[in-house]
Amino acid sequence: MKPVYLDNNATTRVDPRVVDAMLPYFTEQFGNASSIHAFGADVGTAIRHARRQLQALLGTEFDHEIVYTGCGTEADNMALLSALETQAGRNEIVTSAVEHPAILALCAWLEKARGVKVHYIGVDSRGRLDMDAYRKALGPRTAIASIMWANNETGNLFDVETLAELAHEAGALFHTDAVQAVGKVPMDLKTSEIDMLSLSGHKFHAPKGIGALYVRRGVRLRPMIRGGHQERGRRAGTENAPSIIGLGVAAELARTHLDEENTRVRALRDRLESGLLQRISHAMVTGDPERRLPNTSNIAFEYIEGEGILLLLNKAGIAASSGSACTSGSLEPSHVLRAMKVPYTAAHGAIRFSLSRENTPEDVEHVLEVMPGIVETLRGMSPFWDGASATRSAFTPSYA
Amino acid sequence: MWEYSDKVKEYFFNPKNVGVIEDANGVGEVGAIACGDALKLMIQVDPDTDRITSARFQTFGCGSAIASSSALTEIIVGKTVDEALKITNQDIADFLGGLPPEKMHCSVMGYEALRAAVANYRGETWEDDHEEGALLCKCFGVDEGMLERAVRNNNLTSMEQVAQYTKATASCSTCAETVEEALERINAAMVSEGVLDARDAFVAGALPPTRRAARKTSPLVELSTPTAPARLTTVQRIRAVEEVLTELRPVLQGDGGDCELVDVDGNKVMVRLSGACVNCQLASVTVQGIQQRLAERLGEPVRVIPVPAGH
Incomplete structure (x- = not known):
């Protein structure tokens, strides 16, 4: 049995076609894109092409709207820090309680070190944003609102277009961390109100260590890394040519596979999810089944702890992940599940399966075969499990 | 992922003594589902010899929590209650070939469950030493009194030592600043009492001492x-x-x-x-x-x- 990789929201395999496109830029076309000679000029041409490939995926009109970064986290940091500098007299941020640490840890530091006021908008039990609270938090002091396009743990999609319009009504900028959405959700930024958008290559089969910040034309951007004139002086540092070129090819592949993500991959995810719920009692899907990424399923198994599940899955050749405390070094379960008020009896046993276009029906069947036994083994050890005939449940799933 | 020893993996994948002893005469329950780990330890003690004749467990928790619980049952069977009480959490960790530092609390849970089960066998009431809110480090249940005893008894002057002796800050480290402040306060008091050289006292944010001795x-x-x-x-x-x-x-x-x-x-x-x-x-x-x-x-x-x- 070949290993089954279902942790694509953590990272994806680099597509071999991406690797092939990158390789010449290490040894043959190794020039500095800023140089005048042929070594550099050829690389500059390749980077311009890669930028157009990424633009096509995002649906942007102008090439200078893309600023390459080292990762999604850097793009997130740049967006928020820039907004606080350029939005004179505005010293507040509106964000959500379920953002990635790239936003939340930065906000916590801004509160402490810079006295910035941050509004963390809550979510309901399905992870949907509290729109009333969002509207109320926006005001003349808001520099920027930053709400993720898709949640990394549950896959929940947020209505970023409406959120951007509301931010603009308050005179604030709008940024979205779209690291999980790019390549899975159709985008047409040239008709969008979104001011800034972060993305990360390794989430859609490009290598790690390359990301980008989209900055809508006319939106002012203060650099976070100062130095040379690369990226029009907005992000200094020699261009990471092989990775930028790899990101371009990955973007083109993502564009051609976008339909597949939303049809074939979605069907695999649905088959996995319904199959597990049929076979295993006291399990529930967390998140919003109506508005979700097509590749993600987060299922909470009651009365057991996630790390044990992952270790046994790993032994069966299956890679997944968990928002469980014990796998992250913290003693608290995922901040996302806590924000959704998923009961503790289930939050510790939440497992995230995230698929990609590389998964097959056999992968799904293998999980369906081994997972019931794993849950049974661990429940057999749990002091909270009453046995197979348990009728007691700490909560009722909102849907089956 | 953690680097678990082969022994931890063995005791997680094939745990020994899982289950219930229906007529156990000592039961210890520690932890809670909300905390992410909980252990119910059941022991059967021969009242004539005070010897533990069997031990079983049920655990809700991660791989190392299950392995630590199973290891504990293996260690204590055959021992008298007094002998068993001499076991420390480090003994459990050592039995397993070591635990990742972040997982040491799993062995502490076993140690506490044993104390609770023995108290139950002896008809004593067992309770946490700490009142909620007085804890500096919630992960390992370290309050200021415990920290001060450890610092004074062992002349601890660095955060690294504090983590090694009490495990405070060693897990989520959200208490790092609170513990730093407490360590600074305790060391300052020791200096003013003349039991600690001012040059060795911990000062939050200061550079570590030089290595001139080395x-x-x-x-x-x-x-x-x-x-x-x-x-x-x-x-x-x-x-x-x-x-x-x-x-x-x-x-x-x-x-x-x-x-x-x-x-x-x-x-x-x-x-x-x-x-x-x-x-x-x-x-x-x-x-x-x-x-x-x-x-x-x-x-x-x-x-x-x-x-x-x-x-």
Whole structure:
């Protein structure tokens, strides 16, 4: 049995076609894109092409709207820090309680070190944003609102277009961390109100260590890394040519596979999810089944702890992940599940399966075969499990 | 992912003594589902001999929590209750071939469950020593009293030591600042009582103490890739040493010191430091520098030994 990789929201395999496109830029076309000679000029041409490939995926009109970064986290940091500098007299941020640490840890530091006021908008039990609270938090002091396009743990999609319009009504900028959405959700930024958008290559089969910040034309951007004139002086540092070129090819592949993500991959995810719920009692899907990424399923198994599940899955050749405390070094379960008020009896046993276009029906069947036994083994050890005939449940799933 | 020892994996994948003892005469329950781990330990004790005849467990928790629980049951069976109480959480961790630092609390849970089960067997009430809110480190249940006892009894003066002795801050480390403040306060009190040297006291945000003590002996410099030509004769060696010292002397003289060659004996080079080098706290650094240069020039390990004036 070949290993089954279902942790694509953590990272994806680099597509071999991406690797092939990158390789010449290490040894043959190794020039500095800023140089005048042929070594550099050829690389500059390749980077311009890669930028157009990424633009096509995002649906942007102008090439200078893309600023390459080292990762999604850097793009997130740049967006928020820039907004606080350029939005004179505005010293507040509106964000959500379920953002990635790239936003939340930065906000916590801004509160402490810079006295910035941050509004963390809550979510309901399905992870949907509290729109009333969002509207109320926006005001003349808001520099920027930053709400993720898709949640990394549950896959929940947020209505970023409406959120951007509301931010603009308050005179604030709008940024979205779209690291999980790019390549899975159709985008047409040239008709969008979104001011800034972060993305990360390794989430859609490009290598790690390359990301980008989209900055809508006319939106002012203060650099976070100062130095040379690369990226029009907005992000200094020699261009990471092989990775930028790899990101371009990955973007083109993502564009051609976008339909597949939303049809074939979605069907695999649905088959996995319904199959597990049929076979295993006291399990529930967390998140919003109506508005979700097509590749993600987060299922909470009651009365057991996630790390044990992952270790046994790993032994069966299956890679997944968990928002469980014990796998992250913290003693608290995922901040996302806590924000959704998923009961503790289930939050510790939440497992995230995230698929990609590389998964097959056999992968799904293998999980369906081994997972019931794993849950049974661990429940057999749990002091909270009453046995197979348990009728007691700490909560009722909102849907089956 | 964590690096679990083979023993931890063995005890997680094939745990021993899982389940319930229906007529257990000692039951200890610690942890809670909300905390992410919980352990119910059941023991059967022979009242005549006070010996634990069987032990079983049920655990909600991660792989190392299950392994620690199973290990505990293996360790205590056959022991008298008093013998069992001598077991520490470190014994559980050692039995498993060690636990990742972040997982040490799993062994603490086993230790506490054992105390609770024994208390239950003896008809005593067992309760947490700590009141909610008084805890500095929630992960490991460390309150200020426990921290102060550990710091004073063991002269702890760094956060690293505090983590090693009490495990406070060793997991989520959200309490790091609170514990830093407490350690600073306790050390300051110890200084004012005259039981701690002010130079050793912990100060939050300060640089760690220097390592001057570690520099007192100058170890042999090992060259990984000897590039030197064939072995030198004694005369050649002495000449080479003199050349190096001649190069280095202007640097020492610039700082008001000086250095002269006294003798060369095999790989031992005796030098006399004079002027400002005498009694300079950094003299050992100087000696090491000379040693390094000599080793490079000679292509072999050298030990530089400073000799006192008049030698």
